[in-house]
Amino acid sequence: MGVAPKITYLTWDKPLLTSATEWLLADESSDSADLSATLLLLPTQQAGRRLREALATEMARRGGGLFPPQTALPAVMLAGGESGEPIADTVACLWHWVNVLQGESIGRCAALFPRLPSVVDFNWCRLMARSLHELRGALVDAGWDCAAVARSEHCEKESQRWKDLAKLESVYRKSLAKAGLCDVHDARRAVAAKPVLPEGICRVVLLGVTDLVPLVQSALGQAAVQGAAIESVVFGPEGGESLFDDWGRPVPEQWCGRELSLANERLHPSLDERTQARDVANWLKRYGKNVYQTVGAGAADPGVVPHLERELGNVGIRHFNPAGRQCRFTAVYAFIKSLFAVLQHPSFNNADAFLRLPDSWDWLAAQDETIEPTQLLAGLDELRGEHLPADLAAAAALDFVKRSETENISRRITARSALRLLQSALAALSKNPPSVGLAGFLKTTFAQRQFDSADPADAMNIELLRQLNERLARLDAAVPARAKRNPVAELALVLEDLGRESVILERPSDTVDLQGWLELAWEDAPHLLVTGANEGHLPASIHGDRFLPESIRAGLGLRTNGDRLARDAWLLELLLNSRARKGRVDLFVGRQRINGDPLKPSRLLFRCPDEQLPARVVHLFEKLPTDEQPPSWSAPWKLTTGEVKPVETLGVTSIASYLDCSYRFYLRHVLRMEALDLEQRELDARGFGSLVHHVLDAYGRNVSARGTEDAKLIQQYFIAELGRQVEQQFGKRLSLPLTVQREIARKRLMLVALEQSKARREGWAIIDTERPFEVTLDRLLISGRIDRIEKNANTGEVRVLDYKTSNKAKPPAGAHWRRFNEARDGEIVPGYARFQIGDKMYRWKNLQLPLYAWALEQEFGTAIALGYFNIPEVGANTGISLLEPYDRELSNSAMVCAKGVVADVKAGRFWPPFSKPKYDDFKGILFGQATKTAIEPGKEGAA
Amino acid sequence: MREIPNTMIRASAGSGKTFQLTTRFIRLLLNGQAPERIIALTFTRKAAGEFFEGILTKLAKAASDPEEAKRLAGDIGQAEGDFGPDDFRSALRDLVKKMNRLSLGTIDGFFHRMLGMFSLEYGLGGDFEMMSEFERKHTRLSVLESLFAQSRGNRGGQESLIQSHRLATAGQERRDFVNSFTEHLNRCHELLQRVPEANRWGSPERIWPSGNPWVKQKQDLPEMVQDWRGLIGGGEFSGKLCNAWEKIADHLAGWVPGLSLKPPSSVVFDRAIAGLDEMENGDWELPFDRKVFFPSKKFCRKLAWILRHCVAWELEMRLTRTKGIHSLLSAYEEVYDVQVRRAGRLTFSDLPMLLAPREGHAVLGGGGPNQLDIEYRLDGAFDHWLLDEFQDTSTVQWRVMENLIDEVMQDPEGQRTFFCVGDPKQSIYQWRGGDPTLFDRIEARYQAAASGEFDTISLDVSWRSCGAVLDLVNAVFGSPAVLQQFDKNQTAAGRWAATWEKHQPAKPRADEDGHAMYITVEAREERWALVAHLLDRIQPVANGLNCAIIVQKNNTVREVVDFLRGALPDVPVVGESATNPGADNPLGMALLSLFRAAAHPRERFSGGHILLTPLAKLVPSDPDERQAALRSVQRDVYQWGFEPVVSGWLGLIDKSNMNPFAQWRARQFLDLARQFDETGSRDIDEFVQFVTAQETADAPGANVVQVMTIHKAKGLTFDATIVPDVEGSRLDEVPRDALYTHKTEDADADWILSLPSKEICEVDDQLGTALAEARSEACYENFCKLYVGLTRASHGLYVVSTERKPSSRSANYIRLLNETLAEGDSKPLDGAPVSAGIVFERGDFAWTEAKRPEARKPKAEPALVQAGRGHVRLARRRASDHEAVVLSGVQLFEAGGADAISFGLAVHKVFEQVEWADDTTLARLALLRETMPEAVDEVARCLANKALANRLAKPEGDVHLWRERAFDLVVENEFISGVFDRVHVYADRAEILDFKSDRVGDEASMKKAAEKYTPQMMTYRQALAKLTGLAESTIRSSLIFTHPCEVVEV
């Protein structure tokens, strides 16, 4: 490493871009410059792009063109080369690490793993693998590996631990070697010893590279030995040569206390990322159309960038993020990830989520063109709601039996077809390595799709899929032939790695680039706005590392916090100095993160003379103006139904809803606004109720079963019928919650059987069950379904019963009426719904049983007893509870009420809404203030 | 002797905890302690931020002003002349330099860092991440799902899970399984993590070390009762008493565990169960109806037998249930650990559990990594510990730090120190594990250990509140005799009295006007109207006052916010915890419905909802077309993410529909969409759940009225507070069915049990004590809650409740307030919209005008920079694109992984190797065959074509050959960068050859392709002319299509 580069020292009183361009073209002719034999090493990709533009512009000014230099990051010196074995990429390395960690060796590393989890599973290995791979990546920067560290004196404090690391490392290398591969970090060390320059290059120039790591440095040294010219261009203050080392890096000791000339007015404390972004947007807006030529923006804290994108978008300023777009934010990535989730856990939910992605529709269509998205989506919902499948397999195995003529099962059949296709695809995926399974799956999905690389979104997809294919292919090569393939684990590694990639898209012209801190060095806009000037980002520092604390870093020659500080101090001074003559730099400092985490201003901002320090502190912590205050809550519009829809039939049970609140009745029963429970995992009250209903209905229809008085026989019947019903509806594979619920239903039915037997012995015989009726009342059709009609063989009495399965047993009276309370009910309960018993005033809540009686009057006369058959939780009162007191007068009053409702419904009266309903299905859209958020149905809305 | 003593401060509300901490920190600094060796921890991020800011600004002031320097020197316990501005300035300089190494932060943050450094030592695999609240909920569901799935895989697992559930719900028969499971999880998962050992859950051995005294009988209860019932009418008792016994018999005959053992309002039963012991001995006296009865021995024994049986039965059920809960939660925990924690996804409550695992009691500095390791990996050690809000520290948290702090206390040189500050009176986080008894335990322990070098200080001077407010606070909490009535056990009142000192206003506050009132209304519903009235009197907006309404529960926050929005439409009211910006308003809900409808075509709620909103105009009215439109919403979301789609729809909504509030919410909605997009998910349901669940606090400040819970208000100061939610049940009420944790002396969990009802607990010594303790704890926490609620105001404190009903005997807040505040008859509050009586008042409303804000001067806008860039940014024209292709999906996945792009590149690579084509060329390409066989074949086919080969052969004369030569050029403000595949440059002319590997099949498609490439070739000619100085007309350009081996001139 003895060879030092030729240093060129340029002062930083103008933008780097300008001085670098001038310097590079100093010896070139006017019409065409040929720099094609030069390799420029630059700190960022963006710097390379900017420099090539600048060079070309300069040549254009001279009237010529350019054979450009090659530009690259310094790490290019460690790439390529002719190492013996093919190089394993990250995924392959991780695969081998996982392989090692799953072996026995880790048991022999007590110093490294003092506390192994009871089960060393894939997840643990995956994270550990990443951690070890990254550790080796950090070490290689200075040419180390674990073994070398373990041998050195630097690891004195934790020598046993490093010996363990070295042990694992050697097992790992063997694992790779068996597959004929070389670790990526090892390969870099090999290349550094024998670097190969790109063809045609004979001169390498480091341009303002302040982060040169030792391994690259030695590679360059080697290249020099091989005859390449190595140069380094350093930018610094007049006469500041001694501030840099032989390779042009700032010397930390020289930079740790330099004063900066920075005025308080250029430092802008701001609340959080969003307010910083807003401040920047306000600046930019003031520049009007000059903005693109005058201002540059950047973020030392990358967390500000998304906010900048938003705020700039809001004020109509075009912007571009040179960091590119991360693969994990693309649709295709989300698609593969969702597929992976079902593969890993083939639950119904995961399958459902996957099949709702539009690319899945394409995949399905490629195999079964009858599967239409809308049908599919609806079918999936129905399938969940009706059958609560335990998992994907259970869902795919469902059979659908129509309960009525009109029931539509076609959507569910569509959904089931999709699920079955998915099921078999998953089988293929889990049997084959991803390069076959996944690739085949994606090929089918995208078969009909055209990807146009000129379209940014497609370019992104192409790149993503290309990278995916590459990783899959390399993984195949990396897995030893006899190793057992685990596609799920492999896919986990590939996806995680792929997700970290970014794809950089073409930059449109005339934009404000939202640059990272390091990229700002090459920004030449005279006015620079830098956000996120906070400690932790400016400079970044590492505190407490599980392997490499600061002390060992320094010993090993890895980059330390001191190096970072020096670099950032240099860069900040550069930004300020290159604009000292014309231009300005404004720095925005957040007080906190948007989630409330406190932030500190960057240490660098305090580099003022001592006497200014107190004022600087006061300035940076000054009280911020209060943020804009939220306006008070008000509805921007009112819900407007348009014309009132006529009601054709009125369900008996919906009358209760009308009596509760006529407006909500309209939404619920006329517009049929009903929400799906998407998180349903077990039977809800209604589902549980109908399951029990179905059993009892079947019992009521079964002549022999309903004839017996023997409780045991009834119980047996219930058990068998429950089993049958459950299997018919939910299939053979029940989810655990359903199993439990079946058990609960069974218990309840056992008690019902006892009651039923008692009733039988008293002479009660079922004469009808689940009887539908439709009768006209004042020319409106009233419809309903009666759970049970029975007649007493001894007395000839008839009674009508409704099954109730809520947890607590309810007396029917409480469900049908309640005391009238003027304060609560006065404004909304119409006169027809009020009645008196004795001197007390009551109101109707529900007319169910009275209307049943009315509907059956023709058949059985008026002396029908009415009641509930309560089937509550065990321990509460199972059994029959009659509607009492109930007499002629009450039944008349009920009919008055019913007619009142009919008249109102026919007249389209669905207003006013009740302000304090106990349960409000519409709270979510009425916000507890229906009159302010909705308009009477039929009235046209002026907001 | 230490220069700086170890110190524990009990600081009442407003007495300046932050002041104490910052002063302590500065004192250490000025005493030459290195800032990086001081660690100061607090609970909230906000407090941590204020702490740093406080230290810096204090130092800055003292550094620039001799007077301030004097004052600060005094504050840190030095003589005035000891330190001057220069000293403070150099301390400041040092602090700023080492800013990155300071450990000022939250306990959570510190634990996070520790775990990061020692993840391997604590069994984690590597990096980990903290889950957000939303992720946590989501994860919980998916773990449940896996649990169910796994158990399905094995019968035993399933059976045992069902069995556990049966046990956990013993005595309750709910219809729902998942719901009750999640309820258990929500309430008790953390407890399980703290106390994982099965033998502490419902284990009789621990509860009754000398044996469970309660034995169940074999006989059926109804029979036993029947047997005993026969003795009632034997003439021993009066008719009235007989009736009472019959009632009891009826009740007991039908009793099962879980139901109340006591028949409704039965005094006889109370006496019976209280006299159980005497009854068993047969010498029980029953006073009843002003007489005393002496029931026969037989009667007594039979009854006692029954009661014992019932108690035993109930206890058996409770033990079973507790065990069941444990095994249910453990089954969950097992899956959770593998699936979540081991995968590196943690919650903050995991941190101390991981750092202080229970089995071995391994703790930092103890059985875990040793002190040296810690110092090494931290690059330093902590000599000075400063802990804030000490009363909220949990036992587990303390256990993590204990050894490190012990070492400090035992420092032989006495150079290291410990400092903690808190207020036991503000212990409102016990439900989260906060352990207020820690204060006393630590004090006792360190007092003993440090032999007197441990100062304990109480601060009761309030810098926050003025006299009027403190008068009310002192009146409520200042009389131990009254407090005692609320806590039968007396511990709570005793503990309170032990630390209570009368609060005094500090100098500057003492002279300020303020106002404290306790007002009652007749009915609960009227309280909000009175709140509105008070706001009207205070006029927070006009007077620039920050004002809070403090309530007990989140639900009440919502209720109050809804009410005030209706009652005071012009006052911005913000619910601190209840603002769901995505879902609390019509705009957000309309958007959510749009998305839901897109994902669920048959959901009639969201579909119907859209049609009631202005979005109706933006979707087709025909149902089929509407569905198609909704599917394309879904496709858009899938392609671009949520933010762009939301933004697009917001753009479509008619601006006239967007009032300022809706615009405000629109921005917040977009923010949420962006946040969600950062998860990478395109799942609409997840998005809807996310948006619905996100609570954001609108940046609070003056001019808004905030409604918040007591817990949120802790640590905050307001100019005025209204406390209108002090209704509620008795202060020592223990929630029914909650799990009770009995603790050992050092606060370790001893046993856990779902406590039975009072009458049963009280017949057992252990459980009786347990219940009394639980009640005292509850009572103490309730004192604390009220205290926190009443001490937030600086100037205006308004407490509102319903009137105390003369009949009410409930020992609740209302009673406490009345007994401590009533001063004769209440006076009516004039102008109130409901009838309201002033029970207590100091000061008047006049204070509200004292603080009128000044108008802010607008800042002058700085000048713009006039210069432009040195290098104008250019538009870019892609000249060459080997890549610019349209690919089919199939091509992208062509077998062998060689997709079309890399094939094209490979072909170019191979051609690059061809200098002048001749007979030897093919042989020379053989080397490449290994890596790119297909490309070599392609090139070989081309070379076999005579015409084509000729074009690549060496021509006559002087010619330069360029291969793969890059160029950059600016033409008409466009930046053109490209690569010539191959150029033959002659002295007076040139020839460009460009290779295309498009799979053109026939003449027509080749023609089409050639057309596509024509502009590119024009650019190339232009570029070449520029670069060589040749005239464009002398440059010939050709495309070589390798697939058909054709040359096309363009």
Ligand code: SF4
């Ligand atoms: S307190 Fe007990 S019964 Fe209640 S949720 Fe927790 S575990 Fe379940």
